[in-house]
Amino acid sequence: MKGYIFEHPILKFSRGKKVKFYFEDKELEGYEGQPIAAALHAAGIRVLRYSERYNRPRGFFCAVGKCSSCLMEVDGRPNVMVCMEPLKQGMRVYRQKGRGRLR
Amino acid sequence: MIQTDICVIGGGPAGLQAAIVARELGARVLIIDDNPVLGGQLIKQTHKFFGSKKHYCGIRGIDIARILSHKVEEMAVETINPATVIGYYDDDSIGVLKHDSLFNVKAKRYIFATGATENMLTFENSDLPGVYGAGAVQTLMNVYGVIPGKKALVIGSGNIGLIVPYQLLQAGVEVAGIVEILDRVGGYYVHAAKIKRAGVPVYLSHTIIEAQGKETVESAFITRVDENFKPIKGTEKRIECDMILIAIGLSPLCDLLYQAGCQIQYIPELGGNVPVHNEDMMTSRPHIFVCGDLASIEEASTAMLEGRIAGASAFQTISGENSNAQAVIKDAKSELSIIRKSPFEQRIISGKKKFKKG
Ligand SMILES: Cc1cc2nc3c(=O)[nH]c(=O)nc-3n(C[C@H](O)[C@H](O)[C@H](O)COP(=O)(O)OP(=O)(O)OC[C@H]3O[C@@H](n4cnc5c(N)ncnc54)[C@H](O)[C@@H]3O)c2cc1C
Ligand code: FES
Numbered sequence: 321m322k323g324y325i326f327e328h329p330i331l332k333f334s335r336g337k338k339v340k341f342y343f344e345d346k347e348l349e350g351y352e353g354q355p356i357a358a359a360l361h362a363a364g365i366r367v368l369r370y371s372e373r374y375n376r377p378r379g380f381f382c383a384v385g386k387c388s389s390c391l392m393e394v395d396g397r398p399n400v401m402v403c404m405e406p407l408k409q410g411m412r413v414y415r416q417k418g419r420g421r422l423r
Numbered sequence: 424m425i426q427t428d429i430c431v432i433g434g435g436p437a438g439l440q441a442a443i444v445a446r447e448l449g450a451r452v453l454i455i456d457d458n459p460v461l462g463g464q465l466i467k468q469t470h471k472f473f474g475s476k477k478h479y480c481g482i483r484g485i486d487i488a489r490i491l492s493h494k495v496e497e498m499a500v501e502t503i504n505p506a507t508v509i510g511y512y513d514d515d516s517i518g519v520l521k522h523d524s525l526f527n528v529k530a531k532r533y534i535f536a537t538g539a540t541e542n543m544l545t546f547e548n549s550d551l552p553g554v555y556g557a558g559a560v561q562t563l564m565n566v567y568g569v570i571p572g573k574k575a576l577v578i579g580s581g582n583i584g585l586i587v588p589y590q591l592l593q594a595g596v597e598v599a600g601i602v603e604i605l606d607r608v609g610g611y612y613v614h615a616a617k618i619k620r621a622g623v624p625v626y627l628s629h630t631i632i633e634a635q636g637k638e639t640v641e642s643a644f645i646t647r648v649d650e651n652f653k654p655i656k657g658t659e660k661r662i663e664c665d666m667i668l669i670a671i672g673l674s675p676l677c678d679l680l681y682q683a684g685c686q687i688q689y690i691p692e693l694g695g696n697v698p699v700h701n702e703d704m705m706t707s708r709p710h711i712f713v714c715g716d717l718a719s720i721e722e723a724s725t726a727m728l729e730g731r732i733a734g735a736s737a738f739q740t741i742s743g744e745n746s747n748a749q750a751v752i753k754d755a756k757s758e759l760s761i762i763r764k765s766p767f768e769q770r771i772i773s774g775k776k777k778f779k780k781g
Binding site: 323324325326328329330331333335353354355357358361362366367368371376377378379380381382383384385386387403404406 | 457458459469483485505507540541543550551552553554555556558559560562563564565567568569570571593594595638639676
């Protein structure tokens with residue numbers, strides 16, 4: 321798969337099985353159990369949401385669940401921290417606009 | 424409600440050592456950490472660590488994490504992870520969120536070892552996707568094996584700002600340069616030498632003034648600064664990059680301690696707002712202890728030693744005086760004083776002296 325490191329001088333990566341998920345209704349592939357943000361980033365998607373007041377694009381910042389920069393709508397729920405939320409088969413992920421909405 | 428003797432919040436090097444010591448001494452111990460694997464910062468450190476021989480100097484961070492978490496498992500320390508501690512309540516219990524379930528834990532003693540969070544820097548368009556914490560990129564690349572981008576510009580030349588670009592190169596990512604506002608590199612010489620050898624440009628007396636890009640970072644503007652750190656007009660330089668990594672320092676994660684009513688004091692030498700604590704790592708509330716980066720932004724080696732002190736002191740406040748616990752404390756304190764003799768550690772010593780008494 322593109323976007324991943326397979327050969328590294330020091331590290332070996334153990335990854336979950338390949339799964340399909342949807343970003344803005346487009347089918348993508350990722351590894352089960354990795355954070356959703358990691359799967360998106362590997363697929364070249366860096367804009368995760370748009371800010372509430374000025375509609376500015378936002379990506380992740382801390383990647384460890386501390387800054388709330390990465391909130392997205394996942395399976396109908398807004399405000400999911402995608403840098404921490406594990407990817408599952410069939411998940412539907414949308415960019416969140418402002419506070420998002422329940423789908 | 425889950426009950427235990429000692430609850431350790433945060434499973435980095437500090438928390439793991441605290442848990443190991445308290446368990447060894449005979450307490451029932453529970454660790455709560457918000458990551459799927461224990462080890463905190465260590466799980467993304469591929470370089471060999473400095474520090475004391477007895478405490479894993481010369482071993483890679485990732486391997487120290489493995490050794491410590493294996494020990495925790497062997498000793499039957501209970502662990503709940505991934506789970507986040509989200510609150511400290513009036514009845515001295517804590518709220519724990521694991522997936523979608525919320526429950527309470529009540530312990531006789533708490534040891535907080537939540538570590539630190541990366542500082543943000545403001546400049547024009549600093550909210551653009553592609554402006555990331557240096558540690559965040561490290562997580563993406565070293566823990567999850569994702570290629571973080573094509574070309575990175577790093578802001579800050581402390582140890583993190585020197586190590587992360589080196590790791591980027593190892594992962595096959597280009598590094599456009601390191602920008603440092605001071606007139607000298609902040610981190611250790613060994614790390615700086617590696618970067619130099621790799622041919623990465625280091626822009627001393629420079630700062631970033633702007634990120635540019637439509638939806639994500641496409642380039643950055645840096646500029647030279649004068650002796651008052653003010654940008655010098657006409658020295659702006661455009662650098663092409665798709666990532667800007669902020670490595671300007673960390674701040675202790677003490678939100679839960681505010682909630683618990685622990686006294687907090689602003690001490691810049693220790694990293695900003697830190698929980699007031701004594702030599703035995705006890706806070707202003709005698710059943711709450713702290714250790715590691717939460718107590719002062721320092722290193723894994725000192726975090727582990729502080730963890731050992733916190734574990735043994737917390738145990739003693741339950742069991743009464745105990746010669747084994749005292750031996751652990753004495754040993755750890757003497758090693759700490761050796762490490763803190765280094766010139767890099769002088770600020771920690773002077774910072775720790777600043778706590779208000781009483
Ligand atoms: C790039 C880099 C290089 C470094 N190199 C060295 C080196 O060579 N030598 C050295 O000695 N040190 C080094 N360090 C420093 C060292 O990694 C840290 O000082 C050390 O990890 C601090 O340990 P800690 O246990 O206090 O915190 P951490 O390792 O940060 O662990 C804290 C843990 O608590 C968890 N947590 C936080 N809040 C909660 C909550 N509310 N609920 C549940 N869990 C929570 C966190 O997710 C984390 O797992 C380096 C650091 C970095 C970033
Ligand atoms: S990127 Fe900071 S919380 Fe997700």
